[in-house]
Structures are given as C-alpha cells and as structure tokens.
Amino acid sequence: MLMQGLLAFLLLIAACSSQTENVQVTDVASIEPNKVLIVYLSRTNNTRAIAEIIHRNVGGKLVALELEKPYPENYRATVEQVVKENETGFLPPLKTKIDTIQQYDVVFVGFPTWGMQLPPPMKSFLHQYDLKGKTVIPFNTNGGYGIGSTFQTVKELCPNSNVVEGFTMRGGSERDGQLLVIEGGKAKEAEANVVKWLRTINVLK
Numbered sequence: 001m002l003m004q005g006l007l008a009f010l011l012l013i014a015a016c017s018s019q020t021e022n023v024q025v026t027d028v029a030s031i032e033p034n035k036v037l038i039v040y041l042s043r044t045n046n047t048r049a050i051a052e053i054i055h056r057n058v059g060g061k062l063v064a065l066e067l068e069k070p071y072p073e074n075y076r077a078t079v080e081q082v083v084k085e086n087e088t089g090f091l092p093p094l095k096t097k098i099d100t101i102q103q104y105d106v107v108f109v110g111f112p113t114w115g116m117q118l119p120p121p122m123k124s125f126l127h128q129y130d131l132k133g134k135t136v137i138p139f140n141t142n143g144g145y146g147i148g149s150t151f152q153t154v155k156e157l158c159p160n161s162n163v164v165e166g167f168t169m170r171g172g173s174e175r176d177g178q179l180l181v182i183e184g185g186k187a188k189e190a191e192a193n194v195v196k197w198l199r200t201i202n203v204l205k
Helices: 002-021 046-058 075-088 120-128 150-157 185-200
Strands: 036-040 061-064 106-112 135-142 167-170
Touching: 036 046, 046 061, 046 106, 046 135, 046 185, 075 120, 106 120, 120 150, 135 150, 167 185
Parallel strands: 036 061, 036 106, 106 135, 135 167
Antiparallel strands: none
C-alpha cells in the first residue's frame, strides 16, 4: 500500500513537471503594452527587423543591447573574440541599463545564433536581470544553421520564468557578406510568419 502511494506521488510530480515544461503563454494578449519589454541583440540588423515587427504588433518597450566595449567591426576578429568568451564563460559588460525591469510581465529576448550558441551579450543580460515569474519569449535569426543551443540556454538561464515556444528564421550571413536580408519581400514574409507565431503562443488573438 505504501509503495502504491509512493508511486502515485512520483507520477503526480512527473506530471506536474511535464506541464510546467510545456506551459504556453495564456492570456498574454490582455497584458497592457507597458508591461511588455522587447530586448534584442543585432549585428546585421536582421534580429532588429524581427524585433520591430513584434513591437508593431504587440507594443511595449523596444531596447537594443549595447556593450560597454563593442565588438570589432571585422567579422573574423569578432568570431575569435566570441569563441574565447564562450570558452572562458566571460560575460561582456553591458552599456544598456534597464532600471524598470520589475514593471514588465512579458520579456521578448532576440538574438542571432553565434557559433551555434547564445551570444555572450544576451547571456550577460539574462545573468544580470532577474526575470523570475515573468514570461520569457525568445526569437532568433541565423545564417542558415538554425538555433543551435540558443533556446535551451535561455531556458537554463531563466529557470524560474515561463519560457515559451520561440521564433526563428533565416537572416543574413555576415561570413558570406550578406547582411540585412529581412527587407522587401522577405520583410513581408517575416511579418506574416511572426504574426502567425504570436497567435500560436496566444500573444495575439
């Protein structure tokens, strides 16, 4: 009898854990725009383009992450620096300051994929600010190699937040000399895809 009760308890815990991991945004569409924060990192302006689409449709405060010491303009030099930062766990200091983080209930975080990982500046942001109890929504652009471990890292760095299904699309590839790709017809496609995603996660009705 004791074993049966213990088994039932463990199954209940497992079910609750599963529900927590798969929880989606509920009724976020009713949240006032002044409760929404959109933070993004963008080197080639593709992630910025997605952030601006979200902002047009959802409202809120739009904030670009800037570093105290910007990365080199040279692409290869930046790649080498980011590799070292990822290897050592270095978190570059942010010039961007958000003094009113407590007032936001929903925080969108946008970033490119760098070396198949979350860019160090976004790691700095997620380490620096307490997003406990908030709904965190990631979005990503990449050069064609996908999100890598970026969304998983967001979940790991926001263990007490409600992290929901993210959005990703292919943007430019600085390595290949293709910078802003999300413009013209591609921008219209991006807007349609973003709106569809926002409805899927119940941010828009």
